[in-house]
Amino acid sequence: MSTHDDYLARLNAEQRAAVEALDGPVLVLAGAGTGKTRVLTTRFAHILKSGRAWPGQVLAVTFTNKAAREMRERVSAIIGEPAEGLWLGTFHALCARMLRRHAELVGLTSGFTILDTDDQIRLLKQVMDAAGVDVKRWPANGLMAAIQRWKDRGLTPERVTPAEDTDYAGGKARALYAAYQQRLRDLNAADFGDLLLHVTEILRTHPDVLADWHRRFRYILVDEYQDTNLVQYLWLRLLAQRPEPMHRNICCVGDDDQSIYSWRGAEIENILRFEKDFPGAKVVRLESNYRSTKPILAAASHLIAHNTGRLGKTLRTGRNDADGEKVRVVALWDSEEEARMVGDRIEAARRSGHSLAEIAILVRAGFQTRAFEERLITLGVPYRVVGGAKFYERQEIRDAMAYLRVLAQPADDLAFERIVNVPKRGLGDTALREMHRIAREERIPLSYAAETLAGTLKLAKARQALRELVQGFGRWRALLAKEGHVVTAATLLDESGYTEMWKQDRSAEAPGRLENLKELLRAMGEFETLAGFLEHVALVMETDEAAEQDRVSLMTLHAAKGLEFDMVFLPGWEEGLFPSQRSLDEGGEKALEEERRLAYVGLTRARRHAIVSAAANRRVYGNWTSAIPSRFIDELPPEQIEREGAERSRPAMPASVFDRGPLTGGFGAARRPRVIEAGLWEVQERPARTTPFKPGDRVFHQKFGPGTVVAVEEDRLEIDFDKAERKRVLDRFVEPG
DNA sequence: CGTAAGACGGTTTTT
């Protein structure tokens, strides 16, 4: 075999079939752990190596930046050179790139701004205000959601039919949507949904433009196809349906059993319908799983078989060493005992040399992480919560970004509004309203209206402050041309008083915020231009994560998709929580199936050990709630699981917490967890204790080092650690320092 | 105009 084909030799038969079927549409149904990414990247490389297309003639689409980055790296590795000039990226990044070329066709210019969610809501509120809609009665969030749903379905305001209008604000939703879109055009801005919507609209209505793109892209590759929404599907179909049927080379990879994003517009029907959309499509199934042990695979398969309307796959093991321990199902008295159980097992694993990076706790909802965090802190086990607040979503970063946006685009009203009184300059609602009035009358951006107002404002203090701000931007723009964006940004943050504001701030977060601002400047250095940096931030809401350390991962099931770990804890498998009552109320049977897919995703993350657990009682937002074990536990194959703990539970529970009582099956009020009066459990609370520590004391913690006590509550201390985040710990774990 | 106390509500998340 020639070296040329080495990359094919590493594939199994089904993977190879998926890679080598280059002509015509192909759907690859890739079960969990079957080498999906390998197939996608190898196929990409194969197209290039076989001389079918140049790198710039392949369109490769992913959902996340992470997936795009991975694919880029792996394609580069196979073709042996850095992959330049590729059309490889997220739906949004690729659409932004296309839209910059055709912006004028939808009333924008190529320099348009991409708004973040904050901006979107603020803009929509303004539009609603202007239309005389009572924002208190009709929350902007609700309308925003409706608009997003329309955008997800490729509906411009003109395409929304009266029948699709909602009752919102007395049937004004459609009109408000149109007004919002108009405001976006006025601001030369696009929100995330617009990136897809505008490009799709252009491709639909400008055959010449579409023909150009047809000539460019010979092959299309799509990752996670089951997660596409309608507008993404339309965009793909437009690009894929080239004039000659033989050249419709689209390859979509996905798994209908892992479709878990319907609530944000994903349509599982897109994948179920693929063969109808692309007649003659080849369907390849990847069913050899290289990740998990047999019991885990069997449990996951048995569970997911309860869903209807699947395309159907049978996962089988592809490993020689696939025998392993059964899936553990542990019943516990309450959520604290559950946290203890998980913590103890993690400690035991650590003692026997297990790497913490190979352990994950996967929960249904974010609030569940807390109990585990507290337990892990107490035990001194390092952990990380995946998917918490992102760098670019932090307040100080958003403020700084707003300053930079005004610098780059004086017409960016939303950014200007955000920083006009940050730090406080005495420019409140009154001054802002005045600015808006001038801007509207003169039809000029806010920052220009500010210049006028700086001369006329009545209040001397405010007038002076505004003048300084306006002059500042003049200076900084001149500096930008001379000294570049990094120096200018540093100067701007100092001279505007923004850095000073945080230096003066005595709160515990202030030093961290200043540190983040430095990090922002560092990140800017990696970009040639300010515009390039702003685009990056708008589309890639993440920074490179700190070096991987040996930590337990804590995250939601959604965030875990695409990851794998040796040992996976799946706590909180209780009716009401998982499946989520709220989902069921909203979406009925369909929602139940999606919850089940979520359970399937969770189980299939595990390589060797899966530990499912259910607690009979759980503290939710301070209230004790009781629940019965999840129906999903009953849907696991009994011969592949090992039940533990039912006997250990205290006798106050119905004989066994696995007992369902007469109300099993079906769902509705009867299955809802019953709220138990707090009084019943209060006797079990530990008695109040006193602690020698008080706020302000310096203390030392074995794991987190030195810190300052911020608050004291019985024997629990809230401590600001010098080298770690603010945490709650029990006083017996610290000593005076 | 800015601050401080009460009401409210609180899956899942990317871009």
Next chain:
DNA sequence: CCGTCTTACG
């Protein structure tokens, strides 16, 4: 229980 948003006052 805890963070966010609104409203009332100085």
